[in-house]
Amino acid sequence: MSLLLTLAWRNLWRNKRRTLITSSSVFFAFLLATALISFAKGFQQQLTESLIRQETGYMQVQDAMYLEEPSMDHIFEYGEELKKAIGEIGSDIDYTVPRISGFSLAARDITTKPAMVNGIDPEMEDRLRNLSSNITEGEMFSAGDDYAVIAKGLADMLHIRTGDTLILIGQGFQAITATAMFRVGGIIDFTIPELNNRMVFLPLGEAQNYFAAGNRLTSLIIMPEHDEKICKVAERLQEMLDSEWYAVRTWGELMPDMVELMQMQDTVYRLITWVFYVIVGFGIFGTIVTMLYERMREFGIMLSLGMKRSRLAIVGLVETIFIGIIGITAGFVAGIPLVLFFRMFPVRFTGGSAEYIMNFGMEPVFPFAFDPMIFLEQAMAVFLITVLIGFYAMRKIYRTDMLDASRQ
Amino acid sequence: MKTVIKTNGLSKTYTNTAVPVKALKNINLEFREGEFTAIVGPSGSGKTTFLNVIGGLDKPTEGSVAIDDVDISSMKESQLFDFRLNHIGFVFQAYNLIPVLTAMENTSFIMLLQKRPKKEMEERAREMLEQVGLSDKMNVRPSQLSGGQQQRVAVARALASKPDFVLADEPTANLDTESAFNLLDIMARLNKEENITLIFSTHDQRVIERARRVITLVDGEVSKDEQFERD
Numbered sequence: 001m002s003l004l005l006t007l008a009w010r011n012l013w014r015n016k017r018r019t020l021i022t023s024s025s026v027f028f029a030f031l032l033a034t035a036l037i038s039f040a041k042g043f044q045q046q047l048t049e050s051l052i053r054q055e056t057g058y059m060q061v062q063d064a065m066y067l068e069e070p071s072m073d074h075i076f077e078y079g080e081e082l083k084k085a086i087g088e089i090g091s092d093i094d095y096t097v098p099r100i101s102g103f104s105l106a107a108r109d110i111t112t113k114p115a116m117v118n119g120i121d122p123e124m125e126d127r128l129r130n131l132s133s134n135i136t137e138g139e140m141f142s143a144g145d146d147y148a149v150i151a152k153g154l155a156d157m158l159h160i161r162t163g164d165t166l167i168l169i170g171q172g173f174q175a176i177t178a179t180a181m182f183r184v185g186g187i188i189d190f191t192i193p194e195l196n197n198r199m200v201f202l203p204l205g206e207a208q209n210y211f212a213a214g215n216r217l218t219s220l221i222i223m224p225e226h227d228e229k230i231c232k233v234a235e236r237l238q239e240m241l242d243s244e245w246y247a248v249r250t251w252g253e254l255m256p257d258m259v260e261l262m263q264m265q266d267t268v269y270r271l272i273t274w275v276f277y278v279i280v281g282f283g284i285f286g287t288i289v290t291m292l293y294e295r296m297r298e299f300g301i302m303l304s305l306g307m308k309r310s311r312l313a314i315v316g317l318v319e320t321i322f323i324g325i326i327g328i329t330a331g332f333v334a335g336i337p338l339v340l341f342f343r344m345f346p347v348r349f350t351g352g353s354a355e356y357i358m359n360f361g362m363e364p365v366f367p368f369a370f371d372p373m374i375f376l377e378q379a380m381a382v383f384l385i386t387v388l389i390g391f392y393a394m395r396k397i398y399r400t401d402m403l404d405a406s407r408q
Numbered sequence: 409m410k411t412v413i414k415t416n417g418l419s420k421t422y423t424n425t426a427v428p429v430k431a432l433k434n435i436n437l438e439f440r441e442g443e444f445t446a447i448v449g450p451s452g453s454g455k456t457t458f459l460n461v462i463g464g465l466d467k468p469t470e471g472s473v474a475i476d477d478v479d480i481s482s483m484k485e486s487q488l489f490d491f492r493l494n495h496i497g498f499v500f501q502a503y504n505l506i507p508v509l510t511a512m513e514n515t516s517f518i519m520l521l522q523k524r525p526k527k528e529m530e531e532r533a534r535e536m537l538e539q540v541g542l543s544d545k546m547n548v549r550p551s552q553l554s555g556g557q558q559q560r561v562a563v564a565r566a567l568a569s570k571p572d573f574v575l576a577d578e579p580t581a582n583l584d585t586e587s588a589f590n591l592l593d594i595m596a597r598l599n600k601e602e603n604i605t606l607i608f609s610t611h612d613q614r615v616i617e618r619a620r621r622v623i624t625l626v627d628g629e630v631s632k633d634e635q636f637e638r639d
Contacts (some may be wrong), residue, residue: 003520010508301504304465306493307521310487403465406500 004311008318011291015381019323022287026327027334029280033273034335035342037374040269042367043345044262047405048251050211050362056254057221059234065248066218067254068403072102072173075216075247082220085240092233097221100207104170104178106150108158115154117168118196119207128221130155131188131201136160138186143201147185153196155187166199172212176383180210192360222248248400267367273378281385288320292396299397300405316393324386328379335375342368410476412573412605413439413462417471420457420628431457433628434471439573439607444497444599444638446619447609454628455609456577462607463496463575464488476572493521496575497566497604501581503558505550511537511561512546518569536564540594556587567598573605580612592618 012019052058061082063074076082078098085095098121106115123142125131132140141147148166150158160166164184172178182202190196210216224233230250238248252259302312346365350356354364420432431454439445447455460466460472464480472481480491492498497518505514513520516531524532537543540560542553546594550558559579566574576595580588596618599606616622624632 006513007506007508014508297504298506301500302506303489304463304492304498305518306489306496306629308489311521403460406465406504 002009003122004315004318007314008040008322011295011315011319011323012261015291018287019326022284022323023279023326023330025283026324026382027330029276029330030331031335031338031380032383033276033333034339034374035368035376036273037269037378038339038342038368038370039366040265041369041371043376045267045369046361046362046367048262050360051255051258052251054063054360056251057128058224058227058230059183059222059237059248060254061220061222061237061241062218062247062249064245065241066245067249070218072171072211072213072218073175075100075173075218078215078217078391082241082246085237086222086305088240089233089236090138092225092229092236093291094223094225095124095127095273097223098204098217099219099221100204100211100213100216100374102170102178102211102216104156104168104200107167107169108152108160108164111158113154113157114198115168115200115202117170117202117207117210119202119204121204127387128223128407134188134190135186136189138184140186140188141201142407143203143205144205145185146180149186149188149201150184151196151199152187152189153193154198155184156204157197160184166200168210170211172210173214174212176212178210178212180206182206191355191358261318273381277381277385278381281389283319284386285389287323287390288316288393291319292316292393296400297408299400300402300408303400303402311402313394313397316397317387317390320386320390320393321383323348324382328382331378332375339368339370342366343370409442411438412441412443413437413607414477415462415471418458418461418468418473419470420454420461420466421469422503422554431628432461432468434594435628435630437623437630437633439605441605442599442603443605443607443621444596444619445605445607445621445623446616447607447623447625448611448616449625451611455625457628458625459575459577459607459609461485464492467571473583475622476499478638484500490508493518494569495572497569497571499559499562499566499574499599500577503555503562503582505561505565507550507557510547510549510552511542511553511564514550514561514566515568517565522569532568537561538597540564541590554587556583556590559583559587559591562597563591563595564633567602567604570602571604573607576606576608578610578612580609580610585614588612588614 063076066074086096100119102117104115104117105112122132122142136152140149150160150166162184166182166184168180168182170178190199202210208216222233224230234250235249241248299312304311346367349364357364415435415437418432418435422429422431435458447458449455457466461468468481472479475495480488483491512533515536516529519529519532520559537546540563540579540635542557542560546559553561573583580591583591592615595606608619610616618638619637620636622634623630
């Protein structure tokens with residue numbers, strides 16, 4: 001085997017320039033592909049993290065029917081069974097965020113607008129998404145307070161300012177009519193219009209009273225200690241709860257559209273990387289074809305001397321794989337520090353673009369993910385291409401007519 | 409002396425040409441151990457075809473070739489690879505060394521394919537390179553050697569594995585007079601010392617004058633088979 005490896009390696013350097021150019025094309029394709037995928041993954045991670053923080057959390061306990069029919073009829077009791085189950089999971093859960101949410105009509109004077117009324121625990125919401133940092137007027141309530149915080153867009157539509165009274169009319173638990181008046185103690189500014197024109201926040205207890213829901217919730221967000229334990233924690237929790245009443249759903253189940261969008265993005269990025277590789281593949285193929293034709297006579301002589309076709313074919317395969325390995329190794333050497341650098345010191349957006357991105361609760365940067373699997377996957381892709389081209393070289397050598405080749 | 413090669417009614421016709429070409433016609437020859445034979449004849453007389461057929465590189469259309477009483481004309485390709493590797497040495501007109509290997513590695517090449525023990529292989533390769541006067545060029549690649557030196561490495565390669573016989577297809581054709589004489593001296597000496605059967609195809613009078621047996625082919629047929637006493 002060492003003879004075959006020696007032959008393959010030295011053959012590669014018979015034309016240094018050609019080998020370097022071909023390996024460089026593999027290197028650049030590998031580098032571009034890993035950078036592109038690292039950026040795409042980084043962006044997805046940032047977007048997911050933002051959506052998880054702003055919307056669903058990593059997982060939620062809900063009423064078993066709530067996802068299909070999100071109404072006050074399908075809220076669940078935050079009682080001993082649930083608290084005990086969470087307690088048993090213990091240190092795998094970092095913290096929980098209780099919420100009760102439902103649509104109502106918000107009114108002042110003769111103006112009425114639809115609103116999403118959210119009963120929240122302000123401390124836990126701050127821990128999850130730093131909600132109170134968006135307050136632009138007044139202040140966020142504490143657990144014992146009884147006033148409302150209203151989103152700026154809705155406040156503008158209703159012409160409400162802090163100190164004014166907000167009237168809420170809606171449907172509570174078991175079709176009870178919910179009506180209440182709350183003093184507005186704070187105005188919160190969401191730059192996402194959908195949130196800004198709809199949101200009303202109440203202390204959790206006040207909202208439960210308003211909806212006549214007792215200690216019931218629409219969702220209990222569970223934030224695990226470690227992200228990678230989401231599925232494990234969800235499974236364990238579900239096992240401990242009566243599935244007739246409770247459903248534990250991960251963020252992927254709660255935002256299936258987002259998961260689909262990410263999968264679609266993944267597919268697009270993979271397609272782009274494969275375009276790189278196909279172009280590079282043709283480059284390698286061209287080099288190998290030239291190398292084969294240049295050495296036909298030599299192949300004929302080696303076969304004449306008694307070298308078996310299989311051994312000579314392995315030399316052809318190994319040469320092709322070496323080209324890939326040189327490109328991949330260079331790609332690893334340059335790519336890992338590059339991705340790590342952009343992960344630690346990401347390029348920042350500035351001006352309007354930065355503000356726009358921050359509106360979505362995201363940091364205004366080009367985020368890069370560092371995942372060894374990205375490098376391994378790309379390495380495997382290049383390896384696969386070189387092996388396929390290597391098979392062509394093997395086939396060519398197998399079909400070489402020994403005497404014809406020797407006479408060339 | 410035992411018979412190394414025996415051909416019986418050997419014929420070869422090329423049919424992949426516009427008109428079928430009869431390159432060899434009913435050749436019956438025997439080559440004995442230790443012979444130094446020159447196959448001579450004009451271009452197109454069938455010298456190279458004869459060497460290819462007795463070397464297992466090409467198959468006869470009719471007749472047979474027996475080497476050490478083993479009929480190689482009916483062997484499969486994979487068997488022929490092994491047979492050539494273990495029984496026959498080749499020296500080509502254009503040297504045909506492997507350019508990426510050093511003189512030492514080229515000399516060891518056949519033994520490497522035979523998977524001989526490393527120590528034995530190195531000792532034999534070194535010995536052969538000393539025999540051909542290239543002990544100072546062991547680690548040099550073919551591109552840094554003259555034509556004569558390359559052909560001497562090719563001879564060392566062919567003889568290093570101690571084959572039953574060596575076929576040399578016009579080995580001096582590309583060499584100047586001094587290199588050709590030098591090579592012939594080496595081959596004659598090795599023929600005697602190693603008792604290896606040498607069969608040359610050649611136009612070269614210098615080779616013919618050194619051969620103890622000269623077979624003349626004309627139009628694919630043996631026209632003369634002469635023996636000479638040489639020192």
